[in-house]
Amino acid sequence: xxxxxxxxxxxxxxxxxxxxxxxxxxxxxxxxxxxxxxxxxxxxxxxxxxxxxxxxxxxxxxxxxxxxxxx
Amino acid sequence: xxxxxxxxxxxxxxxxxxxxxxxxxxxxxxxxxxxxxxxxxxxxxxxxxxxxxxxxxxxxxxxxxxxxxxxxxxxxxxxxxxxxxxxxxxxxxxxxxxxxxxxxxxxxxxxxxxxxxxxxxxxxxxxxxxxxxxxxxxxxxxxxxxxxxxxxxxxxxxxxxxxxxxxxxxxxxxxxxxxxxxxxxxxxxxxxxxxxxxxxxxxxxxxxxxxxxxxxxxxxxxxxxxxxxxxxxxxxxxxxxxxxxxxxxxxxxxxxxxxxxxxxxxxxxxxxxxxxxxxxxxxxxxxxxxxxxxxxxxxxxxxxxxxxxxxxxxxxxxxxxxxxxxxxxxxxxxxxxxxxxxxxxxxxxxxxxxxxxxxxxxxxxxxxxxxxxxxxxxxxxxxxxxxxxxxxxxxxxxxxxxxxxxxxxxxxxxxxxxxxxxxxxxxxxxxxxxxxxxxxxxxxxxx
Numbered sequence: 001x002x003x004x005x006x007x008x009x010x011x012x013x014x015x016x017x018x019x020x021x022x023x024x025x026x027x028x029x030x031x032x033x034x035x036x037x038x039x040x041x042x043x044x045x046x047x048x049x050x051x052x053x054x055x056x057x058x059x060x061x062x063x064x065x066x067x068x069x070x071x
Numbered sequence: 072x073x074x075x076x077x078x079x080x081x082x083x084x085x086x087x088x089x090x091x092x093x094x095x096x097x098x099x100x101x102x103x104x105x106x107x108x109x110x111x112x113x114x115x116x117x118x119x120x121x122x123x124x125x126x127x128x129x130x131x132x133x134x135x136x137x138x139x140x141x142x143x144x145x146x147x148x149x150x151x152x153x154x155x156x157x158x159x160x161x162x163x164x165x166x167x168x169x170x171x172x173x174x175x176x177x178x179x180x181x182x183x184x185x186x187x188x189x190x191x192x193x194x195x196x197x198x199x200x201x202x203x204x205x206x207x208x209x210x211x212x213x214x215x216x217x218x219x220x221x222x223x224x225x226x227x228x229x230x231x232x233x234x235x236x237x238x239x240x241x242x243x244x245x246x247x248x249x250x251x252x253x254x255x256x257x258x259x260x261x262x263x264x265x266x267x268x269x270x271x272x273x274x275x276x277x278x279x280x281x282x283x284x285x286x287x288x289x290x291x292x293x294x295x296x297x298x299x300x301x302x303x304x305x306x307x308x309x310x311x312x313x314x315x316x317x318x319x320x321x322x323x324x325x326x327x328x329x330x331x332x333x334x335x336x337x338x339x340x341x342x343x344x345x346x347x348x349x350x351x352x353x354x355x356x357x358x359x360x361x362x363x364x365x366x367x368x369x370x371x372x373x374x375x376x377x378x379x380x381x382x383x384x385x386x387x388x389x390x391x392x393x394x395x396x397x398x399x400x401x402x403x404x405x406x407x408x409x410x411x412x413x414x415x416x417x418x419x420x421x422x423x424x425x426x427x428x429x430x431x432x433x434x435x436x437x438x439x440x441x442x443x444x445x446x447x448x449x450x451x452x453x454x455x456x457x458x459x460x461x462x463x464x465x466x467x468x469x470x471x472x473x474x475x476x477x478x479x480x481x482x483x484x485x486x487x488x489x490x491x492x493x494x495x496x497x498x499x500x501x502x503x504x505x506x507x508x509x510x511x512x513x514x515x516x517x518x
Contacts, residue, residue: 011270012424013467032461036425067273 146290162285174244174251191225197294267421313339326398343375362392365473367480430462
C-alpha cells in the first residue's frame with residue numbers, strides 16, 4: 001500500500017501573520033516582508049510531517065491545514 | 072457523425088407552430104445577429120420569432136453536446152463549460168443552483184451589459200438550459216443595477232408565458248471590480264456583507280456554494296452561446312473558430328474608433344483583421360491591453376499579428392479575459408496609465424488577505440514612482456517584478472495575480488519607455504487619461 005501524501009493549505013483571509021508556522025516549519029515556510037507566510041507548494045517531505053502538523057495546530061487563527069493529497 | 076440526440080437546426084421551432092423554420096446564423100455574428108434596432112431590449116415574442124425555443128434535451132445528452140462543442144467560459148478563465156456543468160451535476164445530493172453572472176466589474180468591458188440589457192432572453196434561455204442540465208431548481212441572474220429593469224421585464228414575460236420550469240430571480244451586483252468574482256457573487260446572493268470573495272479551500276463553489284448547494288456560476292455570454300448550441304448543436308457551433316477555441320467571442324474594443332464598440336468575432340482570426348488594421352498601422356498606437364485590468368499588454372505588432380485565441384494570448388503572458396481590447400493612443404504616457412489603473416485596482420481589493428493588502432499598496436506606490444517620480448524608485452525597474460512575485464498566488468481570489476499580470480506585461484511592452492523615465496524623468500503630457508476608471512470607487516469594507 002502506498003503511504004498517504006500531505007500538503008499544507010493556507011486560508012489567506014484567516015491568516016493574520018502571527019508567524020508561528022514559519023518558526024515551527026522553516027524548511028517549508030518562510031515569511032514575506034510583512035510577516036505573512038509563503039508556503040512551499042507540493043508534498044510535505046515525510047520526515048517533516050510531525051513538524052507540519054504541529055505548525056498547523058499551533059496557528060492561533062486556525063488558518064493552516066494539513067491536507068491529504070488525493071492523487 | 073451526428074449524435075442521434077442532436078436536434079436538427081430546425082427541429083423544434085417549426086414543429087406545429089406554423090412558423091417558418093429558424094435558420095442558424097451562418098456568419099460571424101451569432102449572438103449579435105439577434106440585436107434589435109437601436110439597441111432596444113428584444114422582447115419574448117420577437118426573441119422566439121428570431122430563434123425559436125430551445126429543444127428539450129433528455130438526461131445528460133446536452134452535456135455531451137457541450138463537450139463536443141468545445142465552448143469555453145467567456146467570463147475570463149476560459150474553462151471548458153461542459154466540464155464545469157458536469158462537475159456541478161454530480162457534485163452532491165442536494166439540487167444545485169445556477170448563477171447567470173453579468174456583474175462585469177471590469178471597467179473597460181461592456182459586452183455583458185449589452186447582452187443582459189438587449190438580449191436578456193438569450194441569456195435566460197442559456198441559464199434555464201443550464202438549470203435543466205445540472206438539475207437545478209433555481210436560477211439567479213447577477214447583474215448591475217442598471218440592467219435590473221430589462222432583466223426583470225424579461226423574467227416577467229417568461230413567467231406569464233409559463234416558459235420555464237424553474238424559478239428565476241434577479242440579484243443586484245455591487246459596482247465593484249471584484250463583484251463578478253465567483254465567490255463574491257455567491258456572497259452577494261446569500262446577502263453576506265461585505266460581499267467580498269471568500270476562501271473556498273478544498274470545497275469549490277461548484278460543490279458547495281449558495282446555501283451549501285452545488286453552484287454553477289457562469290458568465291452571461293457563455294450562457295448565451297450555450298443557448299444557441301442548445302438550438303443548433305455542436306457541429307454548427309464549430310463551423311467558426313479554431314479546434315481549441317471554437318465559436319465566436321464578444322469584444323469590447325476601445326481606442327480604435329471614436330467610441331468603444333462591442334464586436335463579435337470568430338476566435339482564431341488575426342486581431343488586426345478584426346480591428347481593420349494592417350501591420351503597417353502598428354505605429355499608430357503604443358500597445359494593446361487584452362482581457363482587461365486582469366489581463367495583459369501586448370506590443371502593437373504582436374497584437375495585430377496574433378490569432379484571437381486564449382492560447383495565443385497566454386503565449387504573450389496575457390489573456391483574452393473578458394474580451395477587452397484597448398488600443399493605447401500615442402499621446403499618453405503608458406506608465407501613468409498603468410499607474411492609474413494599478414492604484415484603482417489596489418483600492419478595489421477586498422482588504423482581506425495580508426499579502427494582497429500589503430503587497431498591492433507597495434506595488435502601486437512603486438509603479439507610481441516609475442510613472443511620476445522615477446528618481447524615487449529604489450532598486451530600479453527590477454524591483455517591480457519582484458513585488459509582483461510577492462503577491463502572486465497568495466490571495467483567496469485571483470485579484471493579486473491579475474494585477475501582477477497587468478504590471479509584468481506592461482513592463483515588458485513599455486520597458487524602453489521605463490528606461491527613458493529613469494534617464495530623463497517623467498513625461499509631461501496634457502493628453503486626457505485614456506483607460507476608464509469608475510468615478511467613485513470608495514474602498515470596500517475590510518474585515
